[in-house]
Amino acid sequence: MSKPETGAIGDGFGRDLAVYIRAGYPIINIISSEEDRALEVIEEIRKDHTLWKQPRTLFIWTISRGFVDINGEPATKDKTILPEQALMFMAKYDQAAIFLFKDFHPYLKDGQHKNASLIVRMVRDLVGSQKNQSKTMIWVSPMLQIPQELEKEVTVLDLPLPGENEYRRILTGYIDQYKDNPRVMIDLDEEGIDGMVKACQGLTLCEAENALAKAIVSRGRLDSQDIKTILAEKEQIIRKSGILEYTATVDNFGTVGGLGNLKLWLKQRNRAFSQKARDFGLPHPRGVMLVGVPGCGKSLCAKAVAAEWQKPLLKFDLGRVFGSLVGESEERMRKALKTAEEVAPAILWIDELEKGLSGAGGSVGDGGVGARVFGNLLTWMEEKTKPVFVVATANDITSLPPELLRKGRMDEIFFVDLPTPQERAEILMIHLFRRRRDHAQFDIARVVHATEGFNGAELEEIVISAMYEAFSETGKEMTTDHLSKAASEIVPLSQSRHHDIEALRQWAKANCRPAAEQPGKTGEKSDSLTERRTRLLDL
Ligand SMILES: Nc1ncnc2c1ncn2[C@@H]1O[C@H](COP(=O)(O)OP(=O)(O)O)[C@@H](O)[C@H]1O
Ligand SMILES: [Mg+2]
Numbered sequence: 026m027s028k029p030e031t032g033a034i035g036d037g038f039g040r041d042l043a044v045y046i047r048a049g050y051p052i053i054n055i056i057s058s059e060e061d062r063a064l065e066v067i068e069e070i071r072k073d074h075t076l077w078k079q080p081r082t083l084f085i086w087t088i089s090r091g092f093v094d095i096n097g098e099p100a101t102k103d104k105t106i107l108p109e110q111a112l113m114f115m116a117k118y119d120q121a122a123i124f125l126f127k128d129f130h131p132y133l134k135d136g137q138h139k140n141a142s143l144i145v146r147m148v149r150d151l152v153g154s155q156k157n158q159s160k161t162m163i164w165v166s167p168m169l170q171i172p173q174e175l176e177k178e179v180t181v182l183d184l185p186l187p188g189e190n191e192y193r194r195i196l197t198g199y200i201d202q203y204k205d206n207p208r209v210m211i212d213l214d215e216e217g218i219d220g221m222v223k224a225c226q227g228l229t230l231c232e233a234e235n236a237l238a239k240a241i242v243s244r245g246r247l248d249s250q251d252i253k254t255i256l257a258e259k260e261q262i263i264r265k266s267g268i269l270e271y272t273a274t275v276d277n278f279g280t281v282g283g284l285g286n287l288k289l290w291l292k293q294r295n296r297a298f299s300q301k302a303r304d305f306g307l308p309h310p311r312g313v314m315l316v317g318v319p320g321c322g323k324s325l326c327a328k329a330v331a332a333e334w335q336k337p338l339l340k341f342d343l344g345r346v347f348g349s350l351v352g353e354s355e356e357r358m359r360k361a362l363k364t365a366e367e368v369a370p371a372i373l374w375i376d377e378l379e380k381g382l383s384g385a386g387g388s389v390g391d392g393g394v395g396a397r398v399f400g401n402l403l404t405w406m407e408e409k410t411k412p413v414f415v416v417a418t419a420n421d422i423t424s425l426p427p428e429l430l431r432k433g434r435m436d437e438i439f440f441v442d443l444p445t446p447q448e449r450a451e452i453l454m455i456h457l458f459r460r461r462r463d464h465a466q467f468d469i470a471r472v473v474h475a476t477e478g479f480n481g482a483e484l485e486e487i488v489i490s491a492m493y494e495a496f497s498e499t500g501k502e503m504t505t506d507h508l509s510k511a512a513s514e515i516v517p518l519s520q521s522r523h524h525d526i527e528a529l530r531q532w533a534k535a536n537c538r539p540a541a542e543q544p545g546k547t548g549e550k551s552d553s554l555t556e557r558r559t560r561l562l563d564l
Contacts, residue, residue: 038185043070046123046161047077050180051152057184058167059229060127066184067125067163068095081159082122086111086129108132109140112147121159130170145172152178169356186367192225192233193218199237199247210246217249224255227368232258259368263339268361270340272374274328281322281329282455282481283448285542287315287439291326294436295334298370298412310436311406312373312415314429316422316537317441318526319518320482323418324376326441330416331372339365340374343381347395354398362405362413370412378417379424399426406434421525422532430536439540440533443480443519443526448541449473452481453508456488468505475512478519487511 045053055063064085071080084092084100091105092114105111108129115124133148135141151162164179171179196218203209213221225233236258240251263271278288294310296302315323331338346357365373375381382399406415415435419425430438444452450473454464476484491507519526533539 038182039066039070042066042182043073043076045180045182046070049159050161052148052162052164052175052179054164054166054169054171054179054181055184056167056169056181057165059184059231060165062187062230063165063184064125067123071123077121079121081161082120084115084122084124086124086126088128088132092124108138108144109147112144112151115160115162116147116151116154118160119158123161123163125163125165127165129164130166130168133172133175134170135172141172145174148175149178169359183363186227187230187233189222189226191230192222192228195230195234196221196225196237199241203241203247208245209241210248212246212248220249220252221255224252224259227259227364228255228262232262263337263364263368266360266364268342268345268357269364269373270342272328272331272338272340274332274338276325276328277332278329280455280459281325282452283444283542284322284326284441284540286538287326287441287540290437290439290538291330291333294414298334298414309410309412310414311409312417312435314435314438315416315418315441315540316438316529316533317420317540318443318480318529319420320480321441321443322481323420323441325481327372327374327376327416327418330414331374334372334414336414337368337371338374339368339371340376341365343375343378346398347381354394355401358398358401362402362409365413366409366411371414373413373415375415375417378419378429379421382426383424403428403434422529422536438537440530440537441540442530442533443478444484445541445544446473449476449479449484452484453488456485460488460492462488462503466502466504467508471505472508472512475509476517478517479512479515480518483515483517486515490514 042053042055057063067083070076071083074080083095085095086092086105088106088108090097090099092100092111094100101114103110103114105114111124111126132138132144133141138144148162169181171181200211200213200218204211225236228236233255236255237247237251239258240254241247243254244251260271263269278291281288291313294313297307297310315326317323328338341361346354346361365371382395417429417435429435450469453469453472453476457464457467472487476487479487487508488511491503491511494511495501495503495507
């Protein structure tokens with residue numbers, strides 16, 4: 026659902042910008058790689074007679090040209106190529122004006138520009154003397170990079186990505202342009218156009234244009250098949266963000282054994298993404314935390330949710346956020362979350378959260394970068410309005426900050442325990458089925474008995490090694506004996522880590538909901554074949 030738009034200005038961005046300019050905010054930093062769109066919005070505001078009696082003069086600065094006007098003509102006879110010169114000119118100028126600086130951030134950064142400290146000082150002086158004057162400095166830059174000395178003076182605004190109407194305009198532009206061209210075949214009905222527009226969401230206008238042009242050039246036609254080309258382009262963007270990874274998945278709830286409570290809960294949440302749920306007054310689901318014993322299907326569930334809900338799965342590598350230089354961490358976190366919002370609705374998967382956090386330089390409680398950046402994540406989780414569903418997993422809760430587990434950030438915390446006998450049977454059947462074996466050929470109950478304390482990963486391992494064993498005895502099919510033998514050769518993790526698991530269980534009792542269906546309680550009423558069969562086995 027997109028909001029109604031006003032001209033080129035989506036989502037009230039233009040309105041906000043106008044308010045800041047009128048209120049005399051000295052420096053506004055617009056974060057966007059789409060300079061032209063930013064300029065378009067500024068131009069629209071500047072010319073709006075309802076905002077000011079007289080349009081403000083617009084000066085546009087680049088390091089290659091100095092100040093030019095909207096038509097690209099030099100805006101003054103003064104020399105303004107160097108940042109120092111431009112600032113001097115700005116200080117001298119005594120009428121209402123907007124000074125737009127493209128790519129100004131490198132000149133403010135020590136180590137990147139030799140005069141950076143001088144320029145920062147000049148900007149501060151300018152701001153000091155500028156109060157009550159109607160001069161606004163606007164920086165447009167693709168990333169947020171403000172020197173600490175200026176943090177208080179700069180207001181940051183994100184230029185939202187284009188709205189549906191803007192993509193539609195480009196697409197219909199292409200259709201008009203090519204419809205009479207015999208070398209290009211256009212085959213799109215209303216539904217096709219709609220699908221295409223939706224697929225474009227998350228791309229900048231320029232990227233969307235490139236993707237469409239690529240589709241036309243490569244196949245000489247434009248039809249609903251090109252949605253794939255566009256989605257591939259989107260994947261590319263997520264990759265380029267460097268921290269999020271677009272993960273393809275084949276797993277769905279059918280390949281997850283047991284965990285009935287969790288699956289049921291997730292099915293209910295899926296319905297809460299719909300417009301009907303919005304109309305009903307439900308908020309977007311926020312996320313779920315899966316805590317538990319390793320190898321019991323937490324990561325598997327994250328993947329299954331994405332497949333089941335048909336939403337892109339974005340794996341968020343926290344380690345890579347914290348691995349970078351000081352100051353960059355915040356920017357990376359911001360960018361990753363923004364990317365996730367741009368492709369929303371999506372699943373943001375933070376696997377093994379505790380490991381990512383330990384990369385934050387020891388601990389999150391040290392008041393340093395780690396704590397700040399993690400704080401940003403928590404705030405975002407609480408305040409986000411876009412449908413980005415967070416699935417976080419953790420094997421160890423002792424190193425997790427308690428703030429994370431507070432209500433309001435996650436919808437629920439589930440404890441994923443070692444599988445019950447019933448669940449072990451289901452998991453075994455799933456893995457047999459995956460390898461094209463009919464579970465009816467095996468005495469599953471016997472294998473279940475032999476695998477007390479085994480986790481899902483170990484059960485899968487049993488099936489695989491039994492197959493190897495059977496295969497090496499040429500000519501023989503795998504039997505229950507192979508499975509039992511494989512089971513006897515594995516020492517489950519739960520034996521060697523008995524104490525850890527017991528402690529985790531105790532903690533979970535007080536803090537989490539069990540992911541497994543509880544005996545005696547009604548969990549998921551599923552009629553999947555494997556589940557009905559395991560009930561028949563009466564384990
Ligand atoms: N409940 C389960 N149902 C089916 N397979 C499972 C289950 N739990 C674990 N497995 C198997 O073990 C593998 C590892 O599980 P994973 O989800 O990575 O565990 P965790 O993230 O809890 O440590 C899975 O890819 C899957 O093949
Ligand atoms: Mg895992």
